[in-house]
Amino acid sequence: KEWKEFRGFCFSAFRILRRHANVVLNLFSLMLDSGIPDIAIEKEKAVQKIEQRFHLTLTEELAEQKIEHLIDESVNAKITKLTDMVHDVHQLITN
Structure with missing residues (x-):
């Protein structure tokens, strides 16, 4: 039940962000000179990459x-399972 609800939230968020892609892209453009490492590597391609992810x-x-395919793919990814396991161990240690 929770998984289905989570997926629903993902789709809702994606639809909302996609409908307002121009605002998101403009805001992201303003961040290009912020010095954020992942953006600074390829400034000229950064906005384009975000735009592609909206599938406009x-x-x-x-x-x-x-997006549904991406979510399903992510669930089955080994790195995701490893991250979850590390998170669980961290929770055990800190609680």
Whole structure:
């Protein structure tokens, strides 16, 4: 039940952000000279990469299918499982 609800929240957030992609991209553009390492590496491509992730050339339905695939892929990724395990161990140690 929680997983289904989480996925629903992901899709809702994606739809909202996608509908306001121009605002997100403009705000991100303002961050280009902020010195954030991941952005500074390829300033000229940073905004373009974010724009691609919104899948603006696709219909909303197709874009959501892409996101659904990405979520499903992420769940099965080994690094995700490792991160979860490390998080669980950290919780045991700190509690």
